[in-house]
Amino acid sequence: MSSIRIKAKERAGVVDVKALMKHPMETGLRKDKDGNKIPPHFIQEVVAESNGAVVFSGSFNTSISKDPYLSFQYGGKKGDKLTLSWTDNQGQKDAETVDVG
């Protein structure tokens, strides 16, 4: 199951995107119950593309909480393919594509 959930709805030429990315967003500063540091594990890059063109991109870091929630708008239309992807500091990636409704 994808780690990303997206809602993308168009109204008057503006696509309203709301997305939730499941990710631990570990800062590397927390310790586990035995006192060992939990290694950093956080999303570094988030990109949204509409029909292949970048409409949003962002550099995330450890100041962003677990399971980041993202909301943004861009000019577009119903039926466009919107792809949201993330890459984290451990090189893991995920992506999800939805049709704008």
Add this chain to the structure above:
Amino acid sequence: MFRSPKSGALTVAFLCFASPALVAGPLGIGETATPEMIAGWDIDIRPDGRGLPPGEGSVADGEGLYEAKCASCHGLFGEGAGRWPILAGGEGTLDTAHPEKTVGSYWPYASTLWDYIHRAMPYPAPQSLTDDEVYAITAYVLYLNDIVEDDFVLNQETFQEVKMPNEPNFYIDDRPDVVNTRCMSQCADASTFEIVTTINGVTPTAHFKEDSGVAANHYGNEAATAEATKVALSDAAVAGKSIYAKACNVCHGAGVAGAPVTGDAAAWSERIAQGMATLNKHAIEGYVGKNGVMPAKGGNMALADEEVANAVAFMVESSQ
């Protein structure tokens, strides 16, 4: 059997009130509940699915319903808007310093989800959903928790396939010292017991104390209500106060879902300028405004138009 004249008279009195065909039990009062009456109350759903009515609903159907009826409080993804309860996420946090108990991380049985939504949600209008709607919304909340796939359809049969991740952590307490067998003979003398320790400070009480500078109730609008009671209210507004508390405060108390906060004169001045007729119409029939959706009668269709108008009077007079 001995009977004093007094108890004889009582028996006669009872028989006069209750028609003999309906009397039940040794006292001869009340009436035997019919199967239909019992069905109205017997709505609980057991972990094994007993009690689930016929019907079904898919994740896809649930999505639209959830967004219309639940997301304003619980968030589009179950992440919880503002301070409203979160419904999804929290996996793996139960044994940490900040456990997040959600449907997915904590609840042992899906039956509770169906039952709870059917019984108590949406918060402003409990028991307003059809059985099919409850099936669909339940399926969708399970999907938000990654417990079912997006093509899942929930009904009496497929319910059996749903396994909640935290179920194994609910079991009969197996610690040896928790079986409390009552002592019946040669027991210790309670007067010799000594209290070794007590636990204090577990329940936060600061916000209930006067002068603590913290709102005195959980709705966060104490200032507004206190102010409101100082104003001389009209008869309609006085009558509307309890209706307001019951049906409107849930949104208008703290400004949930974009609702103008009662007592916030700035938020109300333009609205009040529209005139009472418009305000009443909007409150009774519902409307979609710039800030959000005002559901008809606040979602409480059992209210009479006049009761809603009284609640509006209370809100308006408290917000001038």
